[in-house]
Amino acid sequence: MNATTTQAEAPPEPAVDLSVELGPLKLANPIGTGSGTYGKGVEFQSFYDVARLGCVVVKTITVEERAGNPPPRLAETAGGLLNSIGLQNPGVERYIAEVLPKLRTLGAPLVINIAGHTVEAFGELAAAFGAEEGIAALELNMSCPNVSGGLDYSTDPKVAHEVVARAKDVTDLPLIAKLSPNVTDIVPIGLACQEAGATAVSAINTYVGMAIDWRKRKPILGRGFGGLSGPCIKVLALRLVHRLYQALDIPVIGIGGIQTADDVMEYLVAGATAVQVGTANFYRPNCALEIVEALPGLIRELGATSVRDVVGTLEMPG
Amino acid sequence: MSNATPELAPPVCVDGEVLENRWITPVTKVMKIHAPDVAPGMQPGQFVNLETTKTLVPMLRRPMSIHKVVKHQGIASGFCVLYDVIGPGTQNLSEMTPGTKISFVGPLGNMITVPETARRATIIAGGVGIGPVKFVAESLQERGMRDITVVYGARDADHSVPVHEAMPDGCRPLLCTDDGSVGRKGFVTSWTEELIERNRLTPGDYVFTCGPHAMFKAVRDLLGKHGIAAEAATEEFMGCGFGVCFGCPLYQRQPDGQVEMKLCCVDGCLFPLDTLVFEGELEDGVSA
Numbered sequence: 253m254n255a256t257t258t259q260a261e262a263p264p265e266p267a268v269d270l271s272v273e274l275g276p277l278k279l280a281n282p283i284g285t286g287s288g289t290y291g292k293g294v295e296f297q298s299f300y301d302v303a304r305l306g307c308v309v310v311k312t313i314t315v316e317e318r319a320g321n322p323p324p325r326l327a328e329t330a331g332g333l334l335n336s337i338g339l340q341n342p343g344v345e346r347y348i349a350e351v352l353p354k355l356r357t358l359g360a361p362l363v364i365n366i367a368g369h370t371v372e373a374f375g376e377l378a379a380a381f382g383a384e385e386g387i388a389a390l391e392l393n394m395s396c397p398n399v400s401g402g403l404d405y406s407t408d409p410k411v412a413h414e415v416v417a418r419a420k421d422v423t424d425l426p427l428i429a430k431l432s433p434n435v436t437d438i439v440p441i442g443l444a445c446q447e448a449g450a451t452a453v454s455a456i457n458t459y460v461g462m463a464i465d466w467r468k469r470k471p472i473l474g475r476g477f478g479g480l481s482g483p484c485i486k487v488l489a490l491r492l493v494h495r496l497y498q499a500l501d502i503p504v505i506g507i508g509g510i511q512t513a514d515d516v517m518e519y520l521v522a523g524a525t526a527v528q529v530g531t532a533n534f535y536r537p538n539c540a541l542e543i544v545e546a547l548p549g550l551i552r553e554l555g556a557t558s559v560r561d562v563v564g565t566l567e568m569p570g
Numbered sequence: 571m572s573n574a575t576p577e578l579a580p581p582v583c584v585d586g587e588v589l590e591n592r593w594i595t596p597v598t599k600v601m602k603i604h605a606p607d608v609a610p611g612m613q614p615g616q617f618v619n620l621e622t623t624k625t626l627v628p629m630l631r632r633p634m635s636i637h638k639v640v641k642h643q644g645i646a647s648g649f650c651v652l653y654d655v656i657g658p659g660t661q662n663l664s665e666m667t668p669g670t671k672i673s674f675v676g677p678l679g680n681m682i683t684v685p686e687t688a689r690r691a692t693i694i695a696g697g698v699g700i701g702p703v704k705f706v707a708e709s710l711q712e713r714g715m716r717d718i719t720v721v722y723g724a725r726d727a728d729h730s731v732p733v734h735e736a737m738p739d740g741c742r743p744l745l746c747t748d749d750g751s752v753g754r755k756g757f758v759t760s761w762t763e764e765l766i767e768r769n770r771l772t773p774g775d776y777v778f779t780c781g782p783h784a785m786f787k788a789v790r791d792l793l794g795k796h797g798i799a800a801e802a803a804t805e806e807f808m809g810c811g812f813g814v815c816f817g818c819p820l821y822q823r824q825p826d827g828q829v830e831m832k833l834c835c836v837d838g839c840l841f842p843l844d845t846l847v848f849e850g851e852l853e854d855g856v857s858a
Contacts (some may be wrong), residue, residue, distance in 0.1 A: 291814030298580030311814075319831055326809050326817035328630050333809065337816045340831075483626060534810040535621070535630050537583045537675060 268548035269558035272306070272526050274503045275451035277389050277426045279306035279361060279526060282559050283516065283544050286507055286530025287312055287365035287391060287430070288337065289481075292351055293358050296533070300541040303359025309528060310355065312365045312393045313381075315373050317343035322474040327463035332485065333531050334463050336478035339367060339399050344380050352384060361388035363428065367396055371411070375418040382423025390425050392416065392450075395432030395457035397479045406432040406457075409444035416448035426451035428505060431496075433485075434460050438492050439499045446502050454505035454528065455496055456489045481531040483509040490522050497523020497564055511539055513546035517554075523564040579611025581678050581812055588670040589648065591663075594735045596728045598698070599664055602640060602650045603672060609646035611677055612639050614709040615702060615778075615803055615840045618651065618676030619811035622662035631675065632659040633808050633835070635702035635780070652701045652731070678811045679839045682706055682801060688776035690717040692765060693737075694758050694789055694800070696781025697724060700736050702803050706778050708738045715776075719744060719765065723758040723785070727751035759788045766796050773797045783848050790843045800843040806834040821847040 270281035284307040290296065293308045302308060320340030327334040341347065344366075355362050364381045368374035374392060381387055394405035394415055405415050412429065419427050429445035431438055433456040442453050458479025463472040471477065489508025496504045506524030510516055511532035519527045529540045536542075547559075556562050586605035594600050619631040634651035641647065655664045666672060684691075691710050695703050700722055707718055719742045724730035730752040733743045744761040745753025754760060758781070765771035777800035779789055786802055793800050809815030813836035822832045822845045829847050832838065 289814065295812055295814050299583050311816075320816060320819065323819050323831075324807060325819065326807055326815070328628055331626055331629060333629065335809070335815070335817060340816050482629060534815050537810070537812070 265552065266557050268551045268556075269560070270544075270547060272559050274389070274428070274505070274526060275426050277361070277451065281306040281544050281547070282520070282524075282526035283540055283547070284363065284505070284526060284528045285309050285533060285540060286528040287393060289530040289533045292355060293360075294354050296537065297358075299537045301359070304544055305360045305540055306526060306544075307361040307363050307388060308355075308358055309363040309365055309391055311341060312339050312367045312396065313341050313344055313347050313377065314339055314367050314369070315344055315376055317341065317346065318399075324472060324474050325478075327472040327478070329461075329463055329480065329482075330484060332480050332482035333534070334461050334473060334478040334480050335458070336473045336475045338475070339396060344377055348380065348384060352386075356386040362386060363389045363391050365391040365393050365430070367393035367399070368415070369399075371414045371418050374415050375422050378419035378425070378427075379422040382425050387425060389428055389451065390419065390423065391428040391430050391454060392419060393430050393457070395430055395434075397432070397434065397458060397460045397477070406430070406441050407435050409440045412441050413444040413448040416445045416450045420449040428452045428454050430454045430457055432457050433488065433492055439495055442496045442500050446500050450502060452503040452505055452525070453496060453500065454507055455492050456485075456508055459485055459488070481508070483511060485509050486515060486518075490518055493519060493524050494522040494566060510543075511536060513543045513550050516543055516547060517550050517562070520559060520562045521564075521566045523566065525559075525563055578613060578616075578681065579608075579677055581676055582608060583673065583675045584608060585671045585673050586648065588666045588668055588672055590668060591666050594652070594731055597654050598652065598729070598731055599655060600637065600650050600652050600735065601663060601666070602648060603674065604648040605674070606647045608676060609639055609649050612636050612646065612649055613677065613681035614706045615682040615801075616677040616679050617702075617811070617839060618649070618674045619678060619808070620651065620663065621673035622659040628657075628659045630659075630809060631811065632663065633678070633805065633811050635803065636677070636705050637701050638704045638708070652698070652735075654698045654729075675811055679835060682709070682778060682840060684710065684713065684776050685774070687774060689715070689774075691715055691719070691776040691778065692762070692771045693718065693720045693741075694762060694777065694779040694781070695720065695722045696758055696785040697729070699779075699781035699785070699803070700724075700731050702780055703778075704737055707741050710776070711738060711740060716740070718742065719770065721746075721758045721761040721765070723747065723781075724752065725749075757788065758785060759792050762789060762792055766792075766798070771798065773799070777801065778803070779843060786843065786846060787848055790846065794844055801840050802843040802846060804834050804839045804841060804846070808835055811835045821852060823847055
């Protein structure tokens with residue numbers, strides 16, 4: 253392919269500091285994985301060394317086992333994926349006994365994502381995982397569109413406050429509140445989470461959508477509707493991340509359609525301190541590590557030497 | 571014959587190189603991919619997930635059965651997939667020329683389990699379910715099995731893959747099409763029923779089947795009446811292929827009688843045919 257280049261002529265490239273801090277949580281780099289797109293993490297070990305990621309966020313755990321929603325669960329859309337999985341998981345007890353020991357061997361900071369069907373259930377889950385070793389933080393899934401009532405926790409600032417406060421009562425682990433985009437204004441929800449003691453907010457979860465087979469006059473998904481993710485939601489997410497960054501004092505974790513290091517740079521400039529790679533894990537299973545490796549070069553392009561130098565540097569017109 | 575199941579190779583995501591991509595029917599192509607690092611670990615019944623484009627149209631990969639492992643001087647150096655050109659993904663695949671780099675994830679899924687006592691095999695394939703047959707039949711032959719019948723049904727002559735492409739030499743082909751343009755007019759169950767009547771297919775034989783749900787149902791019910799077990803290579807719409815998206819469930823009856831959802835990609839794609847439950851057959855016991 254390329255002819256050999258003369259290394260001697262190139263000036264030494266400045267080291268880039270990729271480390272970021274989410275409150276007390278220190279990550280070696282800003283690249284995490286989106287809950288629900290990374291299984292238990294161990295599935296990726298044959299693709300690359302998962303320990304090189306900033307953190308791993310695992311698929312949501314609920315109090316009781318959930319079989320998940322009836323198929324079809326997926327519909328591919330233009331630049332996106334509509335899903336209705338329904339939080340299939342073995343429940344907290346079996347998860348702690350059978351899955352958590354494997355997760356501790358991954359080597360990357362472990363973020364456990366939990367979803368309660370009630371405020372109390374969030375507390376129960378937070379307490380259960382808070383008592384376990386080897387967990388870096390909890391992400392509160394207050395916004396899954398695919399379970400009954402799942403959206404409610406992040407559509408009402410008062411309820412969002414209650415969920416975060418309840419978890420805060422029972423654990424000292426850093427809490428990340430994962431927000432829904434399916435609201436008129438995301439900022440009051442983010443502020444409520446901050447006031448209740450959240451360490452950070454992650455934005456966004458999926459957009460509720462519907463795919464239709466007109467010949468059958470039916471929705472494609474078994475449950476009728478689902479959550480939209482993938483590259484098509486990136487520009488929607490970027491705007492919400494920027495709004496949260498402007499309004500909140502706590503860090504924002506950007507999620508939505510990330511599949512390249514360029515996408516990550518857009519989120520960092522918009523104000524995200526860290527990001528999660530989601531749907532792209534399905535179709536480009538190596539991409540999270542590829543992003544980690546490509547990021548320093550892009551940061552240098554801005555004349556910066558750290559992620560911190562880039563975060564929130566967006567210049568809005570006017 | 572040995573029933574030893576080798577440890578399955580963990581999947582990787584790498585680039586292969588297209589060596590060949592040729593039409594074998596007016597709608598079907600076979601693509602040969604050079605992948606010397608991965609091919610030696612591929613087992614019959616497994617599949618790969620192919621990236622069809624870098625442009626995101628479509629975004630998801632396309633899962634394909636491994637049709638054949640290509641050997642160079644006795645060592646596996648690549649593999650083939652067989653596909654019908656139907657939608658945008660397979661259209662992209664069909665346009666790839668030799669030399670093209672193609673990203674694939676694999677090997678994926680479980681492999682065939684042949685009972686040690688099986689002396690004879692019947693393979694029942696419908697439509698593009700002919701995809702995995704060659705690799706499966708070749709591996710049976712490598713185990714020393716000589717008596718292999720392949721019942722293969724297609725829509726019509728345009729969709730019927732030629733026998734020499736579909737299976738290795740030495741198999742007994744029994745062909746049918748919906749319109750009778752190739753082989754017998756009718757369905758694979760017609761041939762299968764005749765095999766059973768003539769004691770050419772009996773309990774204890776190894777049976778592998780791959781095809782659409784309607785065929786699975788008919789074959790399951792027919793074999794079930796005669797106490798004949800079969801292994802079914804299933805296919806569902808998949809997001810990832812390696813068990814993280816949970817998007818490809820199918821229904822399976824458990825030993826306790828309860829029906830549970832299993833993931834086609836990592837719990838299968840091979841399942842005992844008599845355990846599969848299809849749409850319209852569901853009772854209570856599946857929570858949503």
